[in-house]
Amino acid sequence: MMTAVGAPTPIQLGESHLDDIALRGVPVPAYDRARLVGRIVHVGVGGFHRAHFAVYVHELASAGADWGIVGLGLLPDDAKMADALGSQDHLYTLVEKGNGEPSAAVIGSIIGFVYSPPGQDQAVADLIASPTTAILSLTVTEAGYDEPTPEQETNGARTTFDRIASALAARRASAAGPLTILSFDNISGNGAAARRATLSAAERLDAALPGWVEENCHLPELDGRSHHPRDRPRGPRVAARVEWHRGPLAGGGRAVPAVGRRGRLCGGPPTLGGRRRALHRPRARLGALQAAVAERRPLVHGLPFRARRHYIRPRGDGCARDPDVRRSASVPRGDAHPRPDSGPSREDYIASVLERFANHGVRDQIARLCIDGTAKFPTFLVPTIARQLELDGPLERGATALAGWARYLGVVDPAHQAVDASGDKARQYGAAALSEPLAFLDYGEVFPPALKRSARFRAAFSDS
Numbered sequence: 001m002m003t004a005v006g007a008p009t010p011i012q013l014g015e016s017h018l019d020d021i022a023l024r025g026v027p028v029p030a031y032d033r034a035r036l037v038g039r040i041v042h043v044g045v046g047g048f049h050r051a052h053f054a055v056y057v058h059e060l061a062s063a064g065a066d067w068g069i070v071g072l073g074l075l076p077d078d079a080k081m082a083d084a085l086g087s088q089d090h091l092y093t094l095v096e097k098g099n100g101e102p103s104a105a106v107i108g109s110i111i112g113f114v115y116s117p118p119g120q121d122q123a124v125a126d127l128i129a130s131p132t133t134a135i136l137s138l139t140v141t142e143a144g145y146d147e148p149t150p151e152q153e154t155n156g157a158r159t160t161f162d163r164i165a166s167a168l169a170a171r172r173a174s175a176a177g178p179l180t181i182l183s184f185d186n187i188s189g190n191g192a193a194a195r196r197a198t199l200s201a202a203e204r205l206d207a208a209l210p211g212w213v214e215e216n217c218h219l220p221e222l223d224g225r226s227h228h229p230r231d232r233p234r235g236p237r238v239a240a241r242v243e244w245h246r247g248p249l250a251g252g253g254r255a256v257p258a259v260g261r262r263g264r265l266c267g268g269p270p271t272l273g274g275r276r277r278a279l280h281r282p283r284a285r286l287g288a289l290q291a292a293v294a295e296r297r298p299l300v301h302g303l304p305f306r307a308r309r310h311y312i313r314p315r316g317d318g319c320a321r322d323p324d325v326r327r328s329a330s331v332p333r334g335d336a337h338p339r340p341d342s343g344p345s346r347e348d349y350i351a352s353v354l355e356r357f358a359n360h361g362v363r364d365q366i367a368r369l370c371i372d373g374t375a376k377f378p379t380f381l382v383p384t385i386a387r388q389l390e391l392d393g394p395l396e397r398g399a400t401a402l403a404g405w406a407r408y409l410g411v412v413d414p415a416h417q418a419v420d421a422s423g424d425k426a427r428q429y430g431a432a433a434l435s436e437p438l439a440f441l442d443y444g445e446v447f448p449p450a451l452k453r454s455a456r457f458r459a460a461f462s463d464s
Helices: 015-023 047-051 053-062 078-086 122-128 150-155 160-174 190-205 209-216 236-240 291-301 323-329 346-357 373-391 396-411 423-433 437-442 449-453 455-463
Strands: 037-043 067-073 092-097 103-107 110-115 135-138 179-183 258-261
Touching: 037 053, 047 053, 047 092, 053 067, 053 103, 067 078, 067 122, 078 110, 110 122, 122 160, 160 179, 160 190, 160 209, 179 190, 190 209, 373 396, 373 423, 373 449, 373 455, 396 423, 396 437, 396 455, 423 437, 437 449, 437 455, 449 455
Parallel strands: 037 067, 037 135, 067 110, 092 258, 135 179
Antiparallel strands: 092 103
16 A cells, blocks of 8 residues: 655554554453453444444443444345454444544454354354353344245245344353343334334244243333434445544555544433443433424435435535425424334424534545435334324324335446345336326335325325
């Protein structure tokens, strides 16, 4: 790698180089990582996990706790993460960006990574059934909680939770003790979703296993605490920017940086293993945006589909510059009804989203917001629209978000669209909607019969 004249020589991220990195002013783990125990197994070590939960566990370790995280990759693409983390002793860089100068720190809470692609379940069972494992945490996206389709069952394909159920059976057989299964996925009722998926998979495996799960596994409801108001952009630009003016890292150190918005996260945290040490510090805490926030989220995130923009941020072609998007994001009273105990008001939530969109430090891709749309819209937005039909409330913003998604599916090159487990099928309906908009409502996995038959919703969708 070539280095500019006068620039510091890049340093490969690794345990043996931490002292050198610290001399350049970058915080590194001040604790002995060798004393950490893999008490947490996390499925889905993506940017979200590395910018949030892994950071909180790092802070606990800095305060004296011995909890460590072992990542678990179950998908073919997780091989890249296994290689990247393994090449740098499972350390990685957290970059926090705001409108000022970025800051970075090396995070040391991940102490191992097990890559176990489909068909290799023994490693999963060994890890989850280990008596040192106390928490199985998850970020597997909305689609990860779906029941297997008839085609999957016929082909013998196994879901993530099928593989977890097999590991739980091994834990039962080894009498390894209780286990907490903790979902951090950004879905309303994430604990309930994890419970349903776990028990359903357990029933498919062994009729007696659900009873053991109910008695020995704790599946807490975070009540929206995984709705973190923090951005996790991805792509080559993120990795390249790890080498900013101090130039501390190179090679593997640039492979898997995590980026987050600098700012405040609100809410009360859970605790680990009976220790009353909280999983937060004033700088970054587990969010307490309630489930009602999730109902409003797609109203905002669906709008950029119509803006013909590539990025969120307020420079270049960012949609935050688009006055139509900003006006549409100001949801009128009544478009979504928060629960009485729902915490942040609608107005505060919308203001916080627009503030995040205005962060000059992070140039986020709109495509990232579109990931797994087929799972997100029925989970978040469609129930809100159905409720508005019952209340004779406004539908326009919700219909606009869905119409924007249909347009996105129909006109954007599939090669440039975000990952969606049902993307091929969704694109068929999006293409049909280009000539007949109401044909999109035939997409039964998204639109329940009541919505499809509603003359008022059909008119609002067609007019969008």
